[in-house]
Amino acid sequence: MRSATMLEVASAALLLLGGFFYFAGTVGLLRFPDVYTRLHALAKVDNLGLGCVLAGLALQADSLTVAIKLLLIWPLALAASAGVGYAIARRAEALGIRPWRKEDQ
Amino acid sequence: MRAVLIRGAGFAFLWWVLAEGRPDAWGLGLVAAVAGCVLSFRLLPPRHGGISFAGLLAFAAFFLWHSAKGGLQVATLALRPRPDLAPALLELPLSLAPGAPRVLMTAAIGLMPGTLGVCLEGDRLRLHVLDERLPAAAEAQALEKCIARVFAP
Structure with a gap:
């Protein structure tokens, strides 16, 4: 196989994997029982999805700088979602929202 | 300089x-x-002693591996026919220095498998864990050790 097609296959696989993680994260957001567990789904799975999508796009980039630019988006989004996740969890606790427990069911 | x-x-x-x-x-x-x-x-004035680049690389590797594991774990939990959750709150005493090390710890813990930072108060970090049957505290301590090496003088 030529290296160009190899790159395309790897890129497509990463993009599909990223799409799968976004899907799983959204399913978790809809199915998990309370704000804390939903934050787990949103922060962790979506970041993995974004990482895969960006890596897949970087493989198709025309130049090295475009590839680096795409990959730099990931740590920025990571920092934002880590901060936002903590802020929402802290606020939820300050409002007195008790975490969902299995025994409550 | x-x-x-x-x-x-x-x-x-x-x-x-x-x-x-x-x-x-x-x-x-x-x-x-x-x-x-x-x-x-x-x-962000430069810290006394600065940060260790070897420590930063080790942290990046640790973080990449464990955040991927964390994402995968929540993804499989979400897609199970019946999500098997056993959430709980957990108090974690921190031995990290105040300031940047504790803030980095609080942010990074949210992307590790099964843990989410809820409240940082002094040297205590309250965590929400997805499954209390998993050794979340031990994993948090491994992350803490990794962060301590980044800021070691």
């Missing part, structure tokens, strides 16, 4: 990436890099 060179080089690199390697805008790029440098020193 060393910090100025490192940060300056970092901002220049960032400009090179943002301008996609075009050489015609380097005049503006230099102004942007110097402005970024000045602002970064005002917002």
